[in-house]
Amino acid sequence: MADYDMVLFGATGFTGTLTAEYLARNAPPGCRWALAGRNRGKLEHLRGKLTAIDERLGTLPLLTADSADPHSLRAVAAAAKVVATTVGPYLHYGEPLVAACAAEGTGYVDLTGEPEFVDRMYLAHHAKAAETGARLVHCCGFDSIPHDLGAWFTVRQLPEGVPLQVDGYVRVGALPSGGTFHTALNAFARQIEANRAAKERAAADPAPAGRTVRTPIGGPHRVPGTGQWAVPLPTIDPQVVGRSARASARYGPDFRYRHFAAFESLPSLAGAAAGMGALFAAAQLAPAREGLSKLLAPGRGPSPQRRARSWFSVRFTGTGDGEQVTTEVSGGDPGYDETAKMLAESALCLAFDDLPPTAGQVTTATAMGDALIERLTRAGMAFRRL
Numbered sequence: 001m002a003d004y005d006m007v008l009f010g011a012t013g014f015t016g017t018l019t020a021e022y023l024a025r026n027a028p029p030g031c032r033w034a035l036a037g038r039n040r041g042k043l044e045h046l047r048g049k050l051t052a053i054d055e056r057l058g059t060l061p062l063l064t065a066d067s068a069d070p071h072s073l074r075a076v077a078a079a080a081k082v083v084a085t086t087v088g089p090y091l092h093y094g095e096p097l098v099a100a101c102a103a104e105g106t107g108y109v110d111l112t113g114e115p116e117f118v119d120r121m122y123l124a125h126h127a128k129a130a131e132t133g134a135r136l137v138h139c140c141g142f143d144s145i146p147h148d149l150g151a152w153f154t155v156r157q158l159p160e161g162v163p164l165q166v167d168g169y170v171r172v173g174a175l176p177s178g179g180t181f182h183t184a185l186n187a188f189a190r191q192i193e194a195n196r197a198a199k200e201r202a203a204a205d206p207a208p209a210g211r212t213v214r215t216p217i218g219g220p221h222r223v224p225g226t227g228q229w230a231v232p233l234p235t236i237d238p239q240v241v242g243r244s245a246r247a248s249a250r251y252g253p254d255f256r257y258r259h260f261a262a263f264e265s266l267p268s269l270a271g272a273a274a275g276m277g278a279l280f281a282a283a284q285l286a287p288a289r290e291g292l293s294k295l296l297a298p299g300r301g302p303s304p305q306r307r308a309r310s311w312f313s314v315r316f317t318g319t320g321d322g323e324q325v326t327t328e329v330s331g332g333d334p335g336y337d338e339t340a341k342m343l344a345e346s347a348l349c350l351a352f353d354d355l356p357p358t359a360g361q362v363t364t365a366t367a368m369g370d371a372l373i374e375r376l377t378r379a380g381m382a383f384r385r386l
Helices: 014-026 040-050 055-059 070-079 095-104 115-132 145-155 178-189 191-204 237-247 266-283 286-293 304-308 337-352 369-378
Strands: 004-009 033-037 062-064 080-085 107-110 135-137 164-173 212-214 229-232 254-263 311-320 323-331 382-385
Touching (some): 004 070, 014 033, 014 040, 040 055, 062 070, 080 095, 115 135, 135 337, 145 254, 145 311, 145 323, 164 237, 212 237
Parallel strands (some): 033 062, 080 107, 212 254
Antiparallel strands (some): 311 323
């Protein structure tokens, strides 16, 4: 039996601290959890802060581990049922912990939104994790839980055994997190490497027998029923939804998912597109990329007051066999507060809930599905049919 139900790695960073505080308030009675990181002094300082939430946390175990020390990560993985990590960019720092959890048969959840990292981890560690029983679940924050579970929630409202089409429309009123900003910069700068990893993944990942799953890039259009304008959103989320659909026949014999950002007006859409284009261009030049990276560093974030005013909404339209449904997933600050909540609840779900038998690299919908939706609903996020 593992020493801990879950270990939070990278606990002293900005999002890691929010996740630790969430666990301090919401971990179930009897949950055996620990904090892990490379700096013992920072871990002790964080533990002291947590005692203001629950004085019993003064004895919370602390584990010293470093992403540059595979042996220390192997020891953490061996001691835990589930490890949750906030240490990114994951392409730079993430693989040793994935490897450790795959080898030890330990559950793993992270906050990555990096397609190249996810593809490379599948190629390197999926087979070992499938052998040991480890569930490697990437993208357990705003990338990509609202979209993956929202698409699954929508599919569940539609007829079975027929072709299904789902479109997701994302709206956000919040500042981007430092981690998300750096993920975008790195992804824009590594298009060639990411495309190569995607092709290798596609060749190694078998298609579902007798079924078709598509995630095409849609075009700009007016959002039905809202008057908003939509443009394709080039994030990892459609890939995650597509992999969930490949794993389950409930998505139908022919499933199509498209992913968009929604804007209230054409000027706001044009401004966002211009900003994204400028960021992409700057990311191709090392000096410009280095300068931009200093504007919003990982580990920093907005004040509690600013986060309290932040929100997100993802609206889905689904059709199948002549039937149409509209659903919505919504919540508070997506980049920090809700992301910390999603990561913590994902780890608790893997550690404690009665889940379908899965192993290897799997998505949140495949590994946890309705159980995680129930947890997040109890925690204040909304999943509803409109």
